[in-house]
Amino acid sequence: MRVPLSWLREYVDLPATESGRDVQAKLIAVGLEVETVERLGDGLKGPLVVGQVLTIEELEGFKKPIRFCTVDVGRANGTGEPQEIVCGARNFSVGDKVVVVLPGAVLPGDFKIAARKTYGKTSHGMICSGDELGMGDDGTHGIIVLPPEYEVGTDAIELLELVDEVLDIAVTPDRGYCLSMRGVARETAIAYGLPLRDPALLDVPPPNSAGYPVQVSDPMGCERFTARTVTGLEPEARTPLWMQRRLQKAGMRPVSLAVDVTNYVMLELGQPLHAYDRTSVDGPIGVRRATPGEQLTTLDGTKRVLDAEDMVITDNRGPIGLAGVMGGANTEIAAPVADPETGRLHGTTDVVIEAAHFDALAIARTARRHKLSSEAAKRFERGVDPEAASAAAQRTVDLLVLLAGGRAEEGVTEVVSPRGPRTITLPANHPDKVAGVDYGRETVVRRLQQVGCDVYGQDELVVTVPSWRPDLSEPNDLAEEVIRLEGYENLPSTLPKPPAGRGLTERQRMHRRVGRALAGAGYVETLNYPFTGSAVLDQLGIEPDDPRRAAVTLVNPLSDEEPDLRTTLIPGLLNALRRNYGRGTHDLALFETGPVFRATGDEKPASRLVVDRRPTDDEIASLDASLPQQPRRAAVVLAGGREQAGWWGDGRPGIWADAVEAGRTVAREAGVELIVRQDQHAPFHPGRCAALLALVDGEEILVGNAGELHPRVIKTLALPERTCAMEIDLDRLEQAAGGPLRAPKISVFPVATQDVALVVDETVPAADVEAALRDGAGELLESLRLFDIFTGEQLGAGKKSLAYALRFRAADRTLTADEASAARDAAVAAAVERTGAVLRG
Amino acid sequence: MSAPNKSYDPVEVEALKPEEIAARLDEALAAIAAAADLEALREVKVAHAGDRSPLALANREIGALPPHAKAEAGKRVGQARGRVNQALKVRQEELEAERDARVLVEEAVDVTLPHDRVPAGARHPLTTFMERVADVFVAMGYEVAEGPEVEAEWFNFDALNFVPDHPARQMQDTFFVQGNSTEGDESGVVLRTHTSPVQARTLVDREPPVYVVCPGRVYRTDELDATHSPVFHQIELLAVDEGLTMADLKGTLDHMVRALFGPDMKTRLRPNYFPFTEPSAEMDMVCYVCRGESVGNPDRPCRTCSSEGWIELGGCGMVNPKVLIACGVDPEKYSGFAFGFGIDRMLMFRHNVEDMRDMFEGDVRFTRPFGMEI
DSSP states (O other), X not given: OEEEHHHHTXXXXXXXXXXXXXXXXXXXXXXXXXXXXXXXXXXXXXXEEEEEEEEEEEEOSSSSOEEEEEEEOGGGGSSOSOEEEEEOOOSOOTTOEEEEEOTTOEETTTEEOOOEEETTEEEOSEEXXXXXXXXXXXXXXXXXXXXXXXXXXXXXXXXTTXXXXXXXXXXXXXXXXXXXXXXXXXXXXXXXXXXXXXTTOOOOOOOOTTSOOEEESOTTTEEEEEEEEEEOOOTTOOOOHHHHHHHHHTTOOOOOHHHHHHHHHHHHHOOOOEEEEGGGOOSOEEEEEOOTTOEEEBTTSOEEEOOTTOEEEEETTEEEEETTTEEBGGGOOOOOEEOTTTOOEEOOOOEEEEEEXXXXXXXXXXXXXXXXXXXXXXXXXXXXXXGGHHHXXXXXXXXXXXXXXXXXXXXXXXXXXXXXXXXXXXXXXHHHHHHTSOOOHHHHHHXXXXXXXXXXXXXXXXXXXXXXXXXXXXXXHHHHHHXXXXXXXXXXXXXXXXXXXXXXXXHHHHHHHHHHHHHHTTOEEOOOOOEEOHHHHHHTTOOTTSGGGOOOBBSSOSSTTOOEEOSOSHHHHHHHHHHHHHTTOOSEEEEEEEEOOBOOSOOOOOOOOOSSSOOOHHHHHHHHHTSOBOOEEEEEEEESEEEOOBTTBOOEEOOHHHHHHHXXXXXXXXXXXXXXEEOOOTTEEEEEEXXXXXXXXXXXXXXXXXXXXXXHHHHHTTOOTTOEEEEEEHHHHHHHOOSSOOOOOOOOSOOEEEEEEEEEETTSOHHHHHHHHHHHHGGGEEEEEEEEEEOOGGGOTTEEEEEEEEEEOOSSSOOOHHHHHHHHHHHHHHHHHHHOOEEOO | OOOOOOOOOSSOOGGGSHHHHHHHHHHHHHHHHHOXXXXXXXXXXXXXXXXXXXXXXXXXXXXXXXXXXXXHHHHHXXXXXXXXXXXXXXXXXXXXXXXXXXXXXXXXXXXXXXXXXXXOOBOOHHHHHHHHHHHHHHTTTOEEOOOOSEEEHHHHXXXXXXXXXXXXXXXXXXXXBOOOSTTOOXXXXXXXXXXXXXXXXXXXXXXXXXXXXXXXXXXXXXXXXXXXXXXXXXXXXXXXXXXXXXXXXXXXXXXHHHHHHOTTOOEEEEEEEETTEEEEEEEEEEOTTTTTTTTTOTTSOOTTTTTSSEEEXXXXXXXXXXXXXXXXXXXXXXXXXXXXXXXXXXXXXXXXXXXXXXXXXOOHHHHGGGOSOO
């Protein structure tokens, strides 16, 4: 809502010195979000006067038609001589009254006016367009042609009210009444403690049977319908300048007098109005729900197929308006058109004015269904004062009579479904308890009365809320009125005393640790959007029946290519990897932790549960069952150098083993020792892919995969060579986590070290050899480490030698050489038996 | 006592003459002083203090002296040998010190050499900032609650008093999830538009008193630009207990901004509207960048607060009793307060992030400097 300060002053006697910013601060404090204060005509300086065009000479030979004019500006130029002005506009003729800016003046935007040579003439000033004066462009880019009644030499700055301030207020959905001057004026009056001149306090004749016939067949959807008729409008009548200016400042474009008047009254009182050309309405006006499939062409020229829920205004032919949203084209007020023979203007002379009150929800649904957000719908959705309808109709009638020479017909139609006043009961100290402040009953009552409530009672207040405040329905609503008017800024600052908390949960700690561990290992965290599409899964070579294809799909995605939510973190990370690579960073190690989304396929639509009680556990369970699985994952991608080359020596590229190790790093933070096995799994290289497993209740479960990406994937996605990745499920790791760690017992007896080299087939996994060695070595084994792998001719083709360092130690004694050797021999024997290993001599 | 030795050599032993001893001593001391390094000193030691050195040989001759001369000669030789050994020791220490000093010089390196062998990793500042905010409240006794990002509309809207078709429901541009039924039914499931559904989940789950915060990721259908992102982050706070007031809300907010932005930070509440709080407020804090000094000061404009002096942090208010009822909490007995703040915006002005896109493009040059904690 744009509120010109000059207009606001009509209803509240603000101190003359009060600036727009002052009013802004006051209104913000009582809860109106005044986003900006626009200073119209800032820096504007005259002379800017009314002139009359005396002569026009068309200048030839230029790229565009140019006029050399003489203009009578009275004594404004000091001489009284005609002013010579060059003008590029063409929408005026000799005799027209125009707005002339003279040398020495400054227009908005620090545009200094001086006499200057142009098109071979000297132009002593300018004939102005609305744009140049900061009035907003009417779309024609032409100069302003004033009504003939203004005298030459009149100061146009005042005449056109060019200097003003406009408050732009973002009205919240609960304050529909502030979508009117009346509502903003009421808040202003309260904020300043000044009286309000309520523009809705008008004398309205009582309804009678002579009015235009109206039949409301849906009183729930339309609780009030006022119809008034004005006849004999003069087609020549134009919207007066003051009204045009107010409409412009409020952000509306002047159209024609009848339309301008209805818009003006809507801005003033908040009541949307509609004017029908009476000659094109056929029979009584009706209000009903549409029959499905019915059609209506609205004023914006769009043909709309109506829904059974849409409320329509009808005449004998059918719908003539989408109630409360937009009128129909078939009863539009006709703009005056000149008769080509007589030159006389023809246009609408008789109008029926509608001031109705429609159900907020019905209007909201219709506006949304037809994607049609009109000024009227915006107001009805947020709640319009039903009691203001007849005043608004009266105000419209009065203005049409005054400005268009119309005649108000005596008939006054009012169809009203009576509604009782709304009352709220609350303890007088309720606002005090909500705020934590002792306001006292007197203050509470006074503040509630200020917002328009009637208040009765002592300790228990019975409050009747005003008709323009449909948002006030609960005791806390009234508490807010008291607290905001007493000033949020005056609230004290106290701290509650929560019971002792338990800190972070084990799971939350684990998620933090995982992030720290990966960052500590050199990975940089990225937060990637979860939006994705099936194309990337195709590129990753993921099979049609893979569970990663079970995506959650959005109804309204930002991009049609990415309608799904991610089922894996890897594509997002690869995107970030590629972006970094493209920006010249080539050694990359990235990670992300976050949920992926897996549709189970069994999700039932979530039910609309009631809100007047807690849902039952079954109902909550049914809501949860409507959701996809959302397991939390961690993933890494890496490419380029893992270690840099430098003065210390060579660098080292990131390889599959780093990816697997990243998995171990994550698992370790969850307290889980991973089991790693060879695997084949898209999008990984079939020979360089590890399955990451963990024990849950003694059973191995898959928790993730790691390895080098498939060369085809790397090529398709244009990734750096040998890009590697790892993804692991943190929720599954959490399941696999053991309890608190048991501290190892530290033996202080000497260690006995034994190295063994075992020759096995190339295909035997090192993990199997290691497991056999551990099992065979028994409890004397303190640690075991693979320190070398060797392949070569002397071993024979298809063989590899694995060299292990075994450290033995007993808890209670120094081991003898024989004991250590025996343990080693047992370890080797197990490896020989289980993996076909041969001890290398 | 032995009998006096009567069979001594009447000729005095040449080597034990005082001038001879003095000469040997001088020779030894000169040699010691002349030893240039530890190797040379070792040779000097053998030559002048070894078993075959002149003084050692002289010592052996003492026995040949008449008894009255023995003591004097012995003393003379002993003193000389003592002085040699002392000189050797001093020289030894000197030379060792010289050698040590030389080795340290030789071993010197250029400690300014870089050693960025494994480039540092980092956590995302949004992650660490959310943790930091949460920790402020954990320290006060709050717990951290979590909820799903794909959420039932009932939790995201209905339970929070967003009436169907109410304009407030449209204020939040929502991503809707497709149902999987063939009849094209609406799924009733959305990407959560705020962290507030966690309020409802917490209240449904726990008995008051409830003091929780919920940091998390939320979604709205905004295209990514310098100041908007379809995916962003909020932190939600909910306190429900007996007798909580708006003053408690104000105090809690004051504490938070001081803990996060410094002890001199101030907050301001402005009336506003949210369906799930009543009374509702918008909370501002003094501009972190200009501290309000840009207001009315065209020479020092502030881009962060547009020279307004205040920065909008988010919405807050007293939990609407309708929300308590929908979650099974008795509004006659309990009251509560709640707020939800945009983490991304807070991070932007706390750390001068000029473009929202930097936070979501994953460029390591942006994230790396933030390290492990902020």
